[in-house]
Structure formats: C-alpha cells, structure tokens
Amino acid sequence: MPVKAPITTLDYELAEEQAGTLGRLGRELVQALAALRQEVDGDLKVRQRLTDRAGEILWMFLIQREAIGLRDERAVFRAYSVPAAVIARMGVMPGARSL
Structure with a gap:
C-alpha cells in the first residue's frame, strides 16, 4: 500500500x-444579489451597475470553486438563486473594449 506524503x-x-x-x-455574492433584488423598481443605470457587480463576483x-475542485456551477446558480441577467454578465468586464 503506497504511503501518502504528510500535509x-x-x-x-x-x-x-x-x-x-x-x-x-x-x-460578497450574497450581498451583491441582495442589493440587486432591492433595486427591482429602481433606476435602470443603478440596476445595471449592480448586475455587473454581481456578475463579476459570481465569476x-x-x-475559486473550480480551483479547489468544485466544478458544478449549476449548484451555485440554484443555491444562491442567481438571476439569468447576472449569469449572462459573469466574466464581462464593464468598460473593457472588445477586440
């Protein structure tokens, strides 16, 4: 039986x-999603900024989850009730120019 190296x-x-x-x-994700949910009927620009921020944190x-071996993103989407608009914004860098 192989011996495991000590941690x-x-x-x-x-x-x-x-x-x-x-x-x-x-x-941070919980806080960002809560702020977004509170802004349901608010200003469109504010809502877009909150959606962008939540998408960045989600990303x-x-x-970080993938780095430790947790690869099922759908579990996160369900557990945190992530809106589709936030999922669509993950990985997008607001203000970045496209090539």
Missing part, C-alpha cells in the same frame, strides 16, 4: 487561504 505547513496554509477566499466571495466565486 506540509504550506499545503495547510494554501488550503486555509483558499477556504477563506471562497467564504469571503460567497458572502470570481466560480473560479
């Missing part, structure tokens, strides 16, 4: 950092 201090610290980042981004959250 090093660096491995532990990296895992701790990944978990902390995932938790922080999850909280970062999914990247």
Whole structure:
C-alpha cells in the first residue's frame, strides 16, 4: 500500500487561504444579489451597475470553486438563486473594449 506524503505547513496554509477566499466571495455574492433584488423598481443605470457587480463576483466565486475542485456551477446558480441577467454578465468586464 503506497504511503501518502504528510500535509506540509504550506499545503495547510494554501488550503486555509483558499477556504477563506471562497467564504469571503460567497458572502460578497450574497450581498451583491441582495442589493440587486432591492433595486427591482429602481433606476435602470443603478440596476445595471449592480448586475455587473454581481456578475463579476459570481465569476470570481466560480473560479475559486473550480480551483479547489468544485466544478458544478449549476449548484451555485440554484443555491444562491442567481438571476439569468447576472449569469449572462459573469466574466464581462464593464468598460473593457472588445477586440
């Protein structure tokens, strides 16, 4: 039976950092989606900015999840009730020029 290498201090610290980042981004996503839901009948420009921000956070959250091996984005969309408009904006950089 092969012997597994012990977890090093660096491995532990990296895992701790990944978990902390995932938790922080999850909280930011919840806050961004809540702000967007509160702005249902509000100004269109404000709503677009909130949608863009939520899409950016969603994108970062999914990247962090993938980095630790969690690849099912649909689970995130369901668990956080992510609107289609936010899903459509993930990965889009507002103000960036297209090639």
